[in-house]
Amino acid sequence: GQNIDQPTExxxxxxxxxxxxxTYQTSxxxxxxxxxxxxxxxxxxxxxxxxxxxxxxxxxSSFLSRSKGYSYLLLKELQMKDSASYLCAWDYNTDKLxxxxxxxxxxxx
Amino acid sequence: EPEVTxxxxxxxxxxxxxxxxxxxxxxxHLYFYWYRQILGQKVEFLVSFYNNEISEKSxxxxxxxxxxxxxxxxxTLKIRSTKLEDSAMYFCASSEGIxxxxxxxxxxxxxxxxxx
Numbered sequence: 302g303q304n305i306d307q308p309t310e311x312x313x314x315x316x317x318x319x320x321x322x323x324t325y326q327t328s329x330x331x332x333x334x335x336x337x338x339x340x341x342x343x344x345x346x347x348x349x350x351x352x353x354x355x356x357x358x359x360x361x362s363s364f365l366s367r368s369k370g371y372s373y374l375l376l377k378e379l380q381m382k383d384s385a386s387y388l389c390a391w392d393y394n395t396d397k398l399x400x401x402x403x404x405x406x407x408x409x410x
Numbered sequence: 411e412p413e414v415t416x417x418x419x420x421x422x423x424x425x426x427x428x429x430x431x432x433x434x435x436x437x438x439h440l441y442f443y444w445y446r447q448i449l450g451q452k453v454e455f456l457v458s459f460y461n462n463e464i465s466e467k468s469x470x471x472x473x474x475x476x477x478x479x480x481x482x483x484x485x486t487l488k489i490r491s492t493k494l495e496d497s498a499m500y501f502c503a504s505s506e507g508i509x510x511x512x513x514x515x516x517x518x519x520x521x522x523x524x525x526x
Contacts, residue, residue, distance in 0.1 A: 343517040400453040
């Protein structure tokens, strides 16, 4: 199957930490991407994991466990501008991305 | 920073009409893609293109759709006879090589197609 599941919506407070989970049930896995998408705009690249473990990039970190079919995106020191949808996307056989439905994050002051 | 350029940003067309959506991928990229996103839904893969031919296409990409790289810079998506359900944001994307590098795909800002 090619299912990717992530929560539909999350809320958090400015300055806090939030973790967005993604689970996938797939074959042909070649890596997992996280994208940020503001309403009406294009997805923008945040992170890519192909090996198990944590990748840190500034305020954003992404984790992958291939054996568990699980990834998460960690956002630290949340800012109002982080309010957006966060898309988990699985790289299928290097030919295409299979996207989850996205998690809409709202950051409140 | 290099970017993928799409035109027009918004197109309104009557049902049954043909539309061509245009994209200029990043110049040194070799792989090109079209995705679409119906309002409020997830981003869906349509087609991938490499070495002047389609490498993969989804079930959505039926005979009404076609892609072309007419010259060294443009990459187009044609919908032959538009239907109401074709209304969506269409994103072009390109990548330098097969994914597995950390930069992934670069998406254009999209064309919002409205079929009336």
